């Protein structure tokens with residue numbers, strides 16, 4: 001008799017604890033779903049500050065990579081120095097910079113538009129040489 005009662009009590013306890021763990025698993029699953037759809041994942045994060053030092057010699061950038069990559073929304077700073085006087089023109093963003101030989105010059109802008117944009121050298125009049133650099137703005 002007492003054995004039967006004990007086993008019955010045990011079985012009830014087992015069922016109870018199973019239900020509890022089920023409820024806990026359910027709550028965990030809901031928390032995971034809420035975390036996945038938090039609005040924070042949708043809101044654009046503020047852009048980073050990206051600085052590039054670029055050295056132009058004989059009309060060419062000496063940096064190993066002639067394509068620089070940034071993210072949409074970044075604050076971009078292109079610090080130029082050249083061995084001759086020249087005018088630089090970042091197409092698309094339409095940022096222009098006149099450099100004197102051996103003097104630093106900086107282009108500063110926010111990368112608000114995605115795409116691939118050339119930086120051309122203007123030496124005389126409207127003559128366009130092949131781009132010295134490409135700026136790639138990738139989506140966030």
Ligand SMILES: [Cu+2]
Pocket residue numbers: 089091120122128
């Ligand atoms: Cu141009």
